Amino acid sequence: xxxxxxxxxxxxxxxxxxxxxxxxxxxxxxxxxxxxxxxxxxxxxxxxxxxxxxxxxxxxxxxxxxxxxxxxxxxxxxxxxxxxxxxxxxxxxxxxxxxxxxxxxxxxxxxxxxxxxxxxxxxxxxxxxxxxxxxxxxxxxxxxxxxxxxxxxxxxxxxxxxxxxxxxxxxxxxxxxxxxxxxxxxxxxxxxxxxxxxxxxxxxxxxxxxxxxxxxxxxxxxxxxxxxxxxxxxxxxxxxxxxxxxxxxxxxxxxxxxxxxxxxxxxxxxxxxxxxxxxxxxxxxxxxxxxxxxxxxxxxxxxxxxxxxxxxxxxxxxxxxxxxxxxxxxxxxxxxxxxxxxxxxxxxxxxxxxxxxxxxxxxxxxxxxxxxxxxxxxxxxxxxxxxxxxxxxxxxxxx
Amino acid sequence: xxxxxxxxxxxxxxxxxxxxxxxxxxxxxxxxxxxxxxxxxxxxxxxxxxxxxxxxxxxxxxxxxxxxxxxxxxxxx
Numbered sequence: 001x002x003x004x005x006x007x008x009x010x011x012x013x014x015x016x017x018x019x020x021x022x023x024x025x026x027x028x029x030x031x032x033x034x035x036x037x038x039x040x041x042x043x044x045x046x047x048x049x050x051x052x053x054x055x056x057x058x059x060x061x062x063x064x065x066x067x068x069x070x071x072x073x074x075x076x077x078x079x080x081x082x083x084x085x086x087x088x089x090x091x092x093x094x095x096x097x098x099x100x101x102x103x104x105x106x107x108x109x110x111x112x113x114x115x116x117x118x119x120x121x122x123x124x125x126x127x128x129x130x131x132x133x134x135x136x137x138x139x140x141x142x143x144x145x146x147x148x149x150x151x152x153x154x155x156x157x158x159x160x161x162x163x164x165x166x167x168x169x170x171x172x173x174x175x176x177x178x179x180x181x182x183x184x185x186x187x188x189x190x191x192x193x194x195x196x197x198x199x200x201x202x203x204x205x206x207x208x209x210x211x212x213x214x215x216x217x218x219x220x221x222x223x224x225x226x227x228x229x230x231x232x233x234x235x236x237x238x239x240x241x242x243x244x245x246x247x248x249x250x251x252x253x254x255x256x257x258x259x260x261x262x263x264x265x266x267x268x269x270x271x272x273x274x275x276x277x278x279x280x281x282x283x284x285x286x287x288x289x290x291x292x293x294x295x296x297x298x299x300x301x302x303x304x305x306x307x308x309x310x311x312x313x314x315x316x317x318x319x320x321x322x323x324x325x326x327x328x329x330x331x332x333x334x335x336x337x338x339x340x341x342x343x344x345x346x347x348x349x350x351x352x353x354x355x356x357x358x359x360x361x362x363x364x365x366x367x368x369x370x371x372x373x374x375x376x377x378x379x380x381x382x383x384x385x386x387x388x389x390x391x392x393x394x395x396x397x398x399x
Numbered sequence: 400x401x402x403x404x405x406x407x408x409x410x411x412x413x414x415x416x417x418x419x420x421x422x423x424x425x426x427x428x429x430x431x432x433x434x435x436x437x438x439x440x441x442x443x444x445x446x447x448x449x450x451x452x453x454x455x456x457x458x459x460x461x462x463x464x465x466x467x468x469x470x471x472x473x474x475x476x
Contacts, residue, residue: 136408141459155456164449168459169472193459193467268407269449275414276442282421283435290428 009088016086019093025084030056030095031103034076039065047072049080049095057094058082064098069216070111077103081177099177101212108208112215115242119217124224125245131229133249133261136268137197139166140261141190141228143183146171150204150233150254157258162265168196174203179213184222191227199226200257201243202233214241223247233257355387373398407448410441417441 006014019025032049039045043062048055058080060068072078082097102111119125140158144150151169158167170190172182183201190196201223203211213219214234223230223246232247233254244250251257302309347353355361362370363383370382380395405413417438421431457469 134408136406136411138406166455166457167472168457168469170459189461189467190459192465193461265449269446271411272442272445272449275411275418276439278418279414279421279435279438279442282418283431286421286426286428286431289424 008091012086012088012091015091015093016088019084019086022084027083028081030080030082032056032078032080034072034078035074037072037074039071045072047074049078057092058097059094060097060100068100069218070102070114072100073110076110077107079103101177105208108212112208112242115215115217115220116245119220119242119246124220129224130248133229133231134197136263137165137261139168139196141168141170141193141196141199143170143172143186143190143199143201144203144233144254145174148174148204150202153204153253153255154200154233154258157255158262161259161262162268164265165262168193174213175206175210176213180216180218183213184216184218187219187222187226187230191225194228196228198261199228199230200233200251200254200261201230201247202251202254202257203235204254205235205239211235211239211241214243216242219243220246231257231261355385361385405441405444407445410445414438414441 030049032051035048035050035055037045037047043065045058045060045065047058049058050056060082078100080095080097081099082095084093084095086093102108123129142151142154144154146169155167158165168190170186172186173179174183187199187201190199201219203214211234214232220242223232223243229248230246231249231251232241232243233251233256234241234243235253237252249260251260297303351361361384363385364370365381365383367383370376376382376395376398378395378397382393382395384391384393417434420426421434421438426434456472458472460468460470462468
């Protein structure tokens with residue numbers, strides 16, 4: 001019997017080729033629960049997908065793992081997309097996954113919280129980054145599904161409020177795996193177009209799964225990087241998506257977004273009338289103020305009796321002159337008194353004054369004052385001077 | 400070509416600044432009159448723009464060369 005003996009590697013390669021030729025196995029969605037999750041340091045993810053009865057080994061390479069909107073966890077229910085193949089080294093058949101999305105409410109909520117926390121930490125929700133919504137936009141870009149109720153709500157509310165605002169519609173898918181990419185791309189494109197003053201991005205109500213695209217990081221980042229202010233309008237009042245947190249303004253519904261973005265034409269006309277009234281009142285006020293000032297100035301004394309000031313100055317001058325005269329007289333008087341005092345003091349020390357008291361001065365014939373009796377001789381003629389006159393006499397004898 | 404008209408938003412912004420300045424009692428009369436004239440002209444321009452703007456709803460598209468085009472959007476369609 002002619003046996004064909006295969007090598008192990010040949011078998012594995014053959015089975016691998018069988019798997020890879022199968023159309024179904026090369027493009028499949030699988031739902032399951034994650035277990036044995038390992039995020040390897042290389043960036044690749046390894047885990048098992050299981051249901052109640054079975055399990056499959058799964059790999060997600062780094063390039064795809066990086067794109068994930070959330071971090072898979074053990075016990076999380078997911079829908080995975082990828083292909084089946086065989087790892088020849090071990091003969092282990094496994095799924096090579098390229099896309100994962102959380103499945104079921106619990107997983108979605110978990111993923112939502114994960115994304116929210118991550119982007120919050122990264123600063124994508126910072127209030128300081130939020131742009132102001134312009135009060136009078138000329139053009140509004142609307143990114144939403146062309147078929148949903150949302151677009152009609154947006155158009156009709158906008159038209160009712162102000163038919164002069166231009167609406168530029170950019171239709172996108174708002175649901176399913178392609179939606180997030182299309183929405184993010186549309187935001188980038190509208191920015192590149194550059195003619196919109198505001199972007200409204202949104203959709204009508206739906207389940208958490210339906211709204212999921214608006215929770216994806218791609219959309220969040222596109223909104224974050226948009227230079228044009230973005231209003232999010234996703235679902236109903238109670239629906240909160242990541243897009244709402246990043247957007248510059250969150251509208252509870254698409255209709256509300258139109259109400260926020262589109263200024264009412266009637267109000268604009270009214271505002272203009274108000275401004276016109278204010279301008280008129282202000283110029284009137286200013287004129288009145290100036291007229292009043294003119295009046296007040298012209299009613300002043302100096303304007304009415306211009307010579308008054310001159311008279312006042314004259315009186316002042318006369319007063320000054322009087323003051324100067326008085327001052328000079330006072331000084332003269334003071335000096336006179338001083339001089340009198342001095343002359344009296346002088347007199348009191350004059351020799352004549354001493355003579356008055358009964359003293360007399362004696363001179364010789366030459367007129368020299370004789371101060372001693374000694375030296376006078378008998379018969380010498382002397383002059384005796386009293387205070388009131390002088391006499392000539394002769395020395396008789398010394399005593 | 401006449402100088403480009405200010406946008407409505409820019410005009411309103413300027414009008415608010417004009418009113419602020421006119422409200423200041425220290426603004427001299429000559430200056431106030433100048434501001435008043437500018438303000439009234441702006442209001443007139445704005446009113447005109449509200450009457451003349453055309454309503455428009457377009458479908459924004461970009462071709463493979465990256466050129467944007469605006470196609471009229473049919474409300475009934």
